[in-house]
Amino acid sequence: MHLPRRAPVDNARGARSRRRHLRSGLLAACLGLFAAGPAGANAVVDWNTIFEQVAPAAGAPPQWTRLGAMTHIAIHDALNAIDPRYRTYSVVPPANHNASPDAAIAAAAHGVLMSELSRPPETSLKAASRARVQAVYAAALAGIADGPAKSQGVAAGQEAAAAIISQRTGDGSATPHLPYTLAPGPGVHQPTQPDLTAPLFGGWGQVRPFAMNSPSQFRAAPSPLFNLRGLVYALNYLEVQALGAASVRAAAPDSERSRIARFWPGGGANGNAVARTIVANRGLDSWQHARLFALLNIANADAAIAAFETKYRYNFWRPLTAIRWASDGNRFTWSDPAWLPYLPTPPYPEYTCGLTANTGSSTGILRRYFGTDNVPYALTVTIPRPPPLPPETLTRSYATLSQAAIESVDARVYGGIHFRSSCVQGLRQAEKVSRFVFNHYLRPLR
Structure with missing residues (x-):
């Protein structure tokens, strides 16, 4: 899969209060399904x-x-x-x-x-x-x-x-969290603002998979991103510093990049919702629906296990920690102790990306199930926001499953919480998981 870079910079500045409102809205979106x-x-x-x-x-x-x-x-x-x-x-x-x-x-x-x-x-x-x-x-x-x-x-x-x-x-799911004791240092993940929550789900990479032979079966390889003095790290750093800053995104809340950043964690990455949209009016019977949703959810579950196994194998730091760090030794980067990401930083290590792992496992199953990448769909998500702001409704359309997957990479960069290389690797890791699940489970009998 070709994953192009998108690097132009928005020239804008804004207030941090918009970020706090956005965080509340996105958290509420997770519970919005309940109604x-x-x-x-x-x-x-x-x-x-x-x-x-x-x-x-x-x-x-x-x-x-x-x-x-x-x-x-x-x-x-x-x-x-x-x-x-x-x-x-x-x-x-x-x-x-x-x-x-x-x-x-x-x-x-x-x-x-x-x-x-x-x-x-x-x-x-x-x-x-x-x-x-x-x-x-x-x-x-x-x-x-x-x-x-x-x-x-x-x-x-x-x-x-x-x-x-x-x-x-x-x-192993009964003990999802493990103590995290790594001391601060260049490249090392640490609790991140705003709440400095200790890293969570350190045990999820040890949960028994549903399909994979082991949690480490599709562990992502070490990335050039880990070389803090290298060009790959510098390019990733400068991109997220410029495009994912709270000040930049909140100053242009209705820009394409800001909408992409909000859409994916607000429901765009929900593979089950995407699948429901795609199967509507296709005439599938209950057995066909059941197989599709079982394969998709098995792949989602194993992709999450694989992602967390990789995260806590490398314990790589988030952009928030990296950009605020006094000196990483790279002559092309510069520290900004006041920098904040557009979206809240999750309380676990950066590499690989969990959202793109979820998206990649979903699109991978859908691609194989329907035998083509050309599966167009449109998805509408409604993200609650704090009063007096009304709920925000966003609709995005995709001509292919790959187009959607690539945009999920952009979303985490624009949100300021991931480096691009990690998000691309999340897709690749999930692609391997989805291929394994589809090829080995719930196969037709006739």
């Missing part, structure tokens, strides 16, 4: 939407990917226990061929979501999310005629849910 209703197109698609509504209760985005993979594996396996069209992920007993597919889908999703959202610690958000799942499940079953087909479908879904829950017990 939405199901798509109503297909039971698999409907439960994909429900999963996203309750995913924030599971924790942070890495934990959402695990929940998504488990939910959609259960749905896929339940359907294929009724009518085997694709290889199942788990070993599940065959179900009656006349069992209700919709009952199986509902019971599979319900079983996983209720179990995983009951894991400690208990929170009010988890309780509300379980109530939401239970209400949707009851409504789904109420819409299916009572009889053997319904009960057999429920049994198939429950069996598939139990199988994946059992498989994932003790997978």
